[in-house]
Amino acid sequence: MSQAASAPPPANETLIGGTTRRPRKSTVGVGLAVGLAVVLLAVGLGGGYALGKSLGGSSGGTTQYTLTETGSTLIYPYLNLLGPNFTKIYPNVVISPAGTGSGTGISSAEQGLVDIGGTDAYLLPNVAAQYNLINVPIAISSQLIFYNVPGLSVPHLNLNGTVLAMIWSGVITNWNDPLIQAANPGVSLPNLPIVPLHRSDGSGDTFMFTSLCFLSWKGWTGGYGTTYSWKAGQPGYQGNAGMVTGLTNTRGGIAYIGISYLSSALAAGLQYAALGDQAANVNGTNPANYILPTPTNISEDANLALENLQPPSVAISLILGGVPGATNLQLGAGGTMPTAQYPTPYPDVNLEYTLISTHPSNPARQTWVVTFLEWAISSGATAPRLSTVNFLPLTPAVVGYDMQALASVPIG
Amino acid sequence: MDRREPIPRPADGASTPTPVPALPNRRAANGEGRSRLRGWLASPVALLPLGLVALVAAVLLWESRLANLGPSFWGLNYFFDPSGGAPSVFGVSLFLVDSAIVAGPALALASGLSLAIAISTVVYLPPAPSRLLTLLTNLLAGIPSVVYGIWGYVVLAPYFGTTAQPTLRGFLGWLPGFGGPLSAGGVGSLLAIFILTIMVIPITAAVMRESLRNVPNDLVEAGLALGATPWEVVRRVRLRAARRGLWGAVFLGLGRAIGESVAVAMVIGASIQIPPNLYTPSTTLASFIFYQLDSAFFYPNLLTALTEFALVLLAVALVVNLLGQRASGADATVIVTGGGRG
Amino acid sequence: MSDDGGRDVEAPPIISVRELTVRARDRVILERVTLDIPDRDVTGIIGPSGCGKTTLIRTMNRMAERSGGLAISGSVRYRGQEIYAPEVNPVLVRQKIGMVFQRPVVFPMSIFDNVAFGPRLNGLDGDELEAIVLRSLERAGLLGEVGSDLDRPALELSGGQQQRLCIARALAVEPRVLLLDEPTASLDPIAAQRVEALLFELRREYAVVLVTHNLQQAARVATRTAFLYQGRLIEYDETKRLFETPREKLTENYVTGRFG
Helix, strand or coil, X not given: CCCHHHCCCCHHHCCECCCCCCCHHHHHHHHHHHHHHHHHHHHHHHCCCCXXXXXXXXXXXXXXXXXXXXXXCCHHHXXXXXXXXXXXXXXXXXXXXXXXXXXXXXXXXXCCCCCEEEECCCCCHHHHHHCCEEEEEEEEEEEEEEECCCCCCCCCCEECHHXXXXXXXXXXXXXXXXXXXXXCCCCCCCCCECEECXXXXXXXXXXXXXXXXXXXXXXXCCCCCCCCCCCCCCCEECHHHHHHHHHHHXXXXXXXXXXXXXXXXXXXXXXXXXXXXXXXXXXXXCHXXXXXXXXXXXXXXXXXXXXXXXXXXXCCCCECCCCCCCCCCCCCCCCCCCCCCCCCCCCCEEEEEEXXXXXXXXXXXXXXXXXXXXXHHCXXXXXXXXXXXXXXXXXXXXXXXXXXXXXXXXXX | CCCCCCCCCCCCCCCCCCCXXXXXXXXXXXXXXXXXHHHHHHHHHHHHHHHHHHHHHHHHHHHXXXXXXXXXXXXXXXXXXXXXXXXXXXCHHHHHHHHHHHHHHHXXXXXXXXXXXXXXXXXXXXXXXXXXXXXXXXXXXXXXXXXXXXXXXXXXXXXXXXXXXXXXXXXXCCCCCCCCCCCCCCCCHHHHHHHHHHHHHHHHHHHHHHHXXXXXXXXXXXXXXXXXXXXXXXXXXXXXXXXXXXHHHHHHHXXXXXXCCHHHHHHCCCCCCXXXXXXXXXXXXXXXXXXXXXXXXXXXXXXXXXXXXXXXXXXXXXXXXXXXXXXXXXXXXXXXXXXXXX | CCCCCCCCCCCCEEXXXXXXXXXXXXXEEEEEXXXXXXXXXXXXXXXXXXXXXXXXXXXXXCCHHHCCCCEEEEEEEEXXXXXXXXCECHHHHHHHEEEXXXXXXXCCXXXXXXXXXXXXXXXXXXXXXXXXXXXXXXXXXXXXHXXXXXXXXXXXXXXXXXXXXXHHHHHCCCCCEEEEECCCCCCCHHHXXXXXXXXXXXXXXXXXXXXCCCHHHHHHHXXXXXXXXXXXXXXXXXXXXXXXXXXXXXXXXXXXXXCC
């Protein structure tokens, strides 16, 4: 064949060289994708998986019962602790609790979907009667005010209900506010904006905390409840665990957290406040009027209130203290007034409730529900079990009330 | 997603396509009979989803009784006093605006990245890295949303609070929505957008990948044979031919972005407001319904309001879905493809 | 159709294939194929299914490498330049050596946009673009048929028109060589005839390489014809001679229809 073609081709015929039009974009595409692959890989490796929980079962000659509970996430770990111990004594009964939320606990109990409903906030007595339910308190819990303010010279700041209500209302916005300074003489407070955290989910803790604010400061608007219309821009977190994490991430933050999460909050390096009693509202500068949430102080508050309730009731969302004659939330408005008998009542205390039916469809089954609760408020409520979740035993007055109420439930 | 069904070619000469030549009578009649039978069998199955949606809507309607459906329901204000001290206002538009503020950017980011992923896997990457990238994106789809939420507020939130937000404000602070106060703890709209973006990507990327992959090889080769670079073929041939599928992917992603509740509830900061900028906490309709549900069991009027919100969310989801179906509808008309070549 | 037999045979070939071997993972598709494609003429490539004729033309504009797993060795030169040299940009090769496929592959866009696809890549627009689109449609014999409405979707055209649109689209890039892979296989006889006539016309300006399994088509259109069998080039000669007095027994058996 002729090799004449080996002569150099015309200049416009060259096949060599780049395609001059937009050569960049293909490399951009590849680069973007490869970079993203790396990001995705990191994400993929970072993701974990929650482990499922398996329910245990047992066998025996007698009828087997699995008693179901749903509701408050505060009660859940406590029941989880009690259940297996109860099964040790009564091998034919298994307690199956679920932490879903107090509202769900109430709703499920109302509809008869569970044997026991768990809630941090009592069910209104008239509503309870309508659904043939009774409130049965099983433990005393309390709430702590944690904050993330680095470099303080004291282990616990002094805060009172008025100051807290003003903080969440956006009236007090900086840690060096004169009102906070007045309650903490000699403490060097930083010039740091306050970021008040709240629970985004429905929560008994929100009920307690908004009740505290509502009762402590006249300027508080919007009432109290398991949900609240918070001031715009304040961050909300899911659950107490979310609050602990959120507060840890938020310099200058302050949050209300159930005492069950004390150890995890402390482990995260957070500090909690001493809260002012009623006397603190009168004389907020006296350190003696600020009380720490020790077991003794929490018990004192509960005793102060529950021994003085007239008529006797356990339908209490927040135990601020005991003013004789008061029968509901309004008692002790503004803080706890100490007495000679109970000089240091910590003013942010509540009861943890279970709801059970007074008209059970299966009385034989209900026998075990009642047996379990009777055990749970007496011999089952050992100090180690309670202290694991930082709960306190019920006061004798409440135990007496419970026993009476449980005795009224028809069983087979 | 079957776009490979061959379409009969019309005969030459006619300037408009001629219909498929009629089959012999017997077969035609038979086939018709059979397809009618199949139609009868299929219709209850086809109606099932419709029935379910109708049932859900009916239950929601019944539960809510549209008790709050006054003018303020469509407003931008929300106020609820659980203890009944002050009249409540349930404005759903506030939440719709917030949903749009979060879902819009997330969808835009996710669509862009998904397109890059899809183009890379289908066109550029060699088979092994391409499969790896596909595997990784699919893996993202398998992670439960609650895990995204926990990862968001445990791992990402501190980083967003201390680094991501200030950096973004430093560069783009002059743009509306990028300046102003930061969210100290890191939770807020920006984090929700970020999490949602990652959650939407596997869906949009998968659909986009399939759409691009289903572009007939003939078209691609025709483009290359005309002297187009691979990128030009992507831009002018593949994207064009896969247009409907790509839009379908975007709408599918929008459905996910608007409907996601758990993960968003955990990282958005749950503040009932139209956020003044990208950083501050806000809420979306879906996440609000999710995190208020437990409280709604305490407060009957909150429950009716949430049920009405759920109806609105259902309506939005249906509209998005229908738009998506429309957008991705008739890809089959685009092209025919042959099998292999010699 | 060998009335062009007396053309200038001394003109240099536009494509020279030397010792071209293409291997797939498990088999040899082309084995040591050597042939020259003359400029401004129609070259036919015939052979039974699977003989490698499609692969052969796909190596000529570097489309073959798109099918993964092929090992290509040997040499393919376009006007003396080795197109498989590492510094060669395949995109530029394909601009010089256009290709039309078995099925008419029109883009899902208007007639105008289809033809304008290539020129637009090269930055043409406005009057210049319109001129080249009209010229290409004219050359493909389509302008009269589609008339003034170039904004119609190309998919509305008939199959034969679509194939001629593909040819027009390839011409609009202004290549020197046009590779056609059984371009009439999916068309009815009348449409095929039109395309055939068009190819015969095009040989005045382009080197046309026509892969076909239709022996009559090769006999009608191609000046020279190559016969491939099982990946090997059995015979390559003037079409008339190949059909009438083949040198190889295999060729004779094939062109006389003893196998196919």
